[in-house]
Amino acid sequence: MATQVAAARPLRRGLRIGQQRALWAYLFLAVPLLFFAGIRILPAISSLYISVHEWNIVSPNRPYVGGANFQTLAADPRFARAAINTVRYVLVGIPAQMVLGLGLALLLQRIVRFRGLFRALYFMPFITPIVAASWVWQWMYSVHLGPLNKILQAVGLPAQGFLRDPGQALYAVAAMVVWQYLGFQVVIFLAGLEAIPRVYLEAAEVDGATGWRLFWRITLPLLNPTLVFSAVYSTIVYLQLFTQVLNMTFQDQGGPLASTLTLVLYVYQLGFQRFKMGEAAAATAILFVVILAITLLQMRILSKPVEY
Amino acid sequence: MKRIWTAIIVGAVVLALPAAGIGQPRVTITYWQYFFESKVKLVDQLIAQFEAQYPGVKVAHEHFPYDAYNQKVASAVPAGQGPDVINLFYGWVPLYVDSGYLQSLPLDAFPPVQIERDYVPMIRASKLDGKYWAIPTAVRSLAMFYNADLFRSAAVVRPPVTWEEFQAAAERMTARDDRGRITTMGFGVAPSGQDHHLLREVLFRQWGAAPYSADNRRVTYATAAGAEALRWYTELITKSKVGAIDFFPGAGGYRNAFMAGRAGMIVDGSFAIGAIRRGTRASWGVATLPGRTVGGAPSNFGSYWVHGLTARAQGPRREAAIQFLKFLVSEQTQRLWLDAVGELPAFKRLVDDPRLGADPVMGPFVSALPYARATFFVDEAAQRQVLVDAVNEVVLNNKPPRQALEESAAKEQKILDEFWAKRKRP
Numbered sequence: 218m219a220t221q222v223a224a225a226r227p228l229r230r231g232l233r234i235g236q237q238r239a240l241w242a243y244l245f246l247a248v249p250l251l252f253f254a255g256i257r258i259l260p261a262i263s264s265l266y267i268s269v270h271e272w273n274i275v276s277p278n279r280p281y282v283g284g285a286n287f288q289t290l291a292a293d294p295r296f297a298r299a300a301i302n303t304v305r306y307v308l309v310g311i312p313a314q315m316v317l318g319l320g321l322a323l324l325l326q327r328i329v330r331f332r333g334l335f336r337a338l339y340f341m342p343f344i345t346p347i348v349a350a351s352w353v354w355q356w357m358y359s360v361h362l363g364p365l366n367k368i369l370q371a372v373g374l375p376a377q378g379f380l381r382d383p384g385q386a387l388y389a390v391a392a393m394v395v396w397q398y399l400g401f402q403v404v405i406f407l408a409g410l411e412a413i414p415r416v417y418l419e420a421a422e423v424d425g426a427t428g429w430r431l432f433w434r435i436t437l438p439l440l441n442p443t444l445v446f447s448a449v450y451s452t453i454v455y456l457q458l459f460t461q462v463l464n465m466t467f468q469d470q471g472g473p474l475a476s477t478l479t480l481v482l483y484v485y486q487l488g489f490q491r492f493k494m495g496e497a498a499a500a501t502a503i504l505f506v507v508i509l510a511i512t513l514l515q516m517r518i519l520s521k522p523v524e525y
Numbered sequence: 526m527k528r529i530w531t532a533i534i535v536g537a538v539v540l541a542l543p544a545a546g547i548g549q550p551r552v553t554i555t556y557w558q559y560f561f562e563s564k565v566k567l568v569d570q571l572i573a574q575f576e577a578q579y580p581g582v583k584v585a586h587e588h589f590p591y592d593a594y595n596q597k598v599a600s601a602v603p604a605g606q607g608p609d610v611i612n613l614f615y616g617w618v619p620l621y622v623d624s625g626y627l628q629s630l631p632l633d634a635f636p637p638v639q640i641e642r643d644y645v646p647m648i649r650a651s652k653l654d655g656k657y658w659a660i661p662t663a664v665r666s667l668a669m670f671y672n673a674d675l676f677r678s679a680a681v682v683r684p685p686v687t688w689e690e691f692q693a694a695a696e697r698m699t700a701r702d703d704r705g706r707i708t709t710m711g712f713g714v715a716p717s718g719q720d721h722h723l724l725r726e727v728l729f730r731q732w733g734a735a736p737y738s739a740d741n742r743r744v745t746y747a748t749a750a751g752a753e754a755l756r757w758y759t760e761l762i763t764k765s766k767v768g769a770i771d772f773f774p775g776a777g778g779y780r781n782a783f784m785a786g787r788a789g790m791i792v793d794g795s796f797a798i799g800a801i802r803r804g805t806r807a808s809w810g811v812a813t814l815p816g817r818t819v820g821g822a823p824s825n826f827g828s829y830w831v832h833g834l835t836a837r838a839q840g841p842r843r844e845a846a847i848q849f850l851k852f853l854v855s856e857q858t859q860r861l862w863l864d865a866v867g868e869l870p871a872f873k874r875l876v877d878d879p880r881l882g883a884d885p886v887m888g889p890f891v892s893a894l895p896y897a898r899a900t901f902f903v904d905e906a907a908q909r910q911v912l913v914d915a916v917n918e919v920v921l922n923n924k925p926p927r928q929a930l931e932e933s934a935a936k937e938q939k940i941l942d943e944f945w946a947k948r949k950r951p
Contacts, residue, residue, distance in 0.1 A: 273624055360769060360772075361708070383922070468718070469716075491907055
């Protein structure tokens with residue numbers, strides 16, 4: 218490469234062809250960067266600015282209030298509820314999604330016929346529009362008219378409240394999100410499994426390792442990069458949960474009794490239904506710090522290199 | 526190349542023509558509302574009439590989808606854009622007044638004494654600091670929609686007059702499968718639909734608890750009487766089981782259930798007439814909301830959309846905007862509005878029209894206007910949540926109604942305090 222560049226004839230403006238190529242590359246890279254800065258970074262900074270001001274979005278005045286918005290949130294039971302719920306979504310949803318996803322991927326890896334078909338079927342919920350899927354699930358959960366209670370009663374079990382029961386609603390929503398992301402998870406794990414060189418498994422088998430031992434000692438450690446990616450990605454998905462909750466509890470959003478309320482949904486309610494933009498921005502800032510901290514923590518704890 | 530230049534020159538001339546004008550000084554004002562087909566069409570007609578009357582004024586009419594309306598208005602304001610005359614829900618007005626977005630209605634063009642003489646009483650919710658800040662063309666109230674076919678098959682001979690009769694009728698119409706799951710509701714309950722208004726302005730009052738103090742600063746429904754009203758309402762769900770919350774999921778599920786013939790009765794606003802007329806297969810009727818006793822004091826919840834004058838309207842634009850506002854709320858417009866949009870007129874003398882009162886669908890809504898009250902909301906979303914939560918605490922957590930109501934009242938009082946603390950005492 219270096220010799221090629223050296224051999225290239227100098228162009229107008231004294232740029233060598235390699236330099237000129239690099240310049241073009243930077244130019245093209247700059248466009249998405251500007252876009253990213255304009256619609257991601259700048260609004261993020263402005264939301265930090267808003268979080269220390271009082272602003273009801275209609276008012277031209279935005280008085281500086283320091284940490285008052287954060288204090289209000291600290292004393293707000295709905296905010297606390299939303300924060301606890303969000304953590305519960307993460308703790309329930311991610312393990313369920315990853316265990317099921319890995320199990321299905323391992324099963325799919327063993328079959329040859331119809332593997333593509335199964336993979337496509339599992340992937341389908343992921344490409345189904347979230348709003349439409351949420352509404353269908355809401356009907357399935359319907360206490361009096363839904364098919365789920367019909368099935369439960371047909372096998373002699375009592376009807377459940379599902380989305381109408383404050384103790385079940387969060388899990389009912391989480392189940393829908395797991396269903397939705399399962400196919401994505403399976404595809405990621407399948408790719409991870411394919412990337413593990415056969416020789417390690419064969420060598421271990423020669424040494425007499427079988428079944429679970431093989432899985433715990435060889436497959437799982439070598440799958441680590443995929444696990445880290447999945448964990449980080451799903452954590453962000455669950456921390457930002459909004460659309461599914463809003464649409465599955467449309468009449469009493471985040472209800473009943475705030476049992477399904479998430480941080481992002483509460484931010485929306487504060488900002489766009491109650492016009493408390495300062496508080497909404499403060500809640501966003503808190504969420505930002507939490508997501509950043511969890512992501513860094515996960516990368517540190519989960520991503521230990523595995524060498525064989 | 527030559528063709529391109531020709532095109533540019535022609536384009537420039539065409540664009541410049543209206544700007545150059547025909548020599549007459551014109552002032553252009555802008556009017557904003559949300560999109561509702563019949564309203565948008567009517568306002569277009571009204572603007573044509575207005576511009577014919579006032580040749581110097583041009584009105585630009587802009588409308589936005591309902592769901593995005595508030596956000597659109599709110600985001601336009603800090604950007605220094607927006608209309609001179611704006612259509613807002615009455616419950617948002619305090620926020621817009623506080624932020625300095627609206628100017629109060631000029632006393633000479635809209636004297637408060639005259640407003641209170643001409644208009645139905647509910648519009649006093651738009652009076653703040655002794656001034657009116659916005660004014661409606663039309664108003665809405667609540668009534669009971671009933672499925673006449675279900676009435677017949679359950680041998681309910683006439684619409685209930687008392688809540689006791691209402692409950693009995695609901696019980697007779699409720700149908701369940703062999704497992705006890707409801708297949709048809711006697712009463713399509715909807716705490717987050719219109720039922721929180723029903724509780725606030727109808728049931729609390731009829732059971733003997735005024736929901737708020739006269740100056741709208743204190744929440745006063747958490748009394749023994751208020752708790753009894755809440756108990757009666759929640760027992761429709763827990764005890765007699767004539768209705769289920771979210772029976773049909775989704776926005777307006779109770780109304781959809783009614784239109785599908787799965788609810789015998791619902792409480793809904795006059796704004797629902799159009800949808801119910803189009804979507805209901807069964808024969809249906811409308812009746813005045815029942816009372817606690819025969820001949821007892823009736824009550825109802827009223828609401829309305831108002832036209833306000835924004836702070837942007839200054840100088841000649843302000844003069845034009847005031848003329849347009851007067852035109853929008855005139856008696857003639859109110860008549861047209863009733864015919865074209867189906868919303869009830871806001872003038873007492875139009876409401877008193879016996880032909881309107883005798884209309885089988887409009888009548889029950891119209892007859893409620895003289896006593897309907899519009900709740901003075903300072904944060905409608907949060908105040909609705911408070912009462913929806915009170916119902917759910919009783920229905921789902923078996924909390925005693927009194928306790929649920931006291932907790933909700935405390936939360937709502939905080940919302941009111943926050944609003945009033947920011948306002949200087951008049």
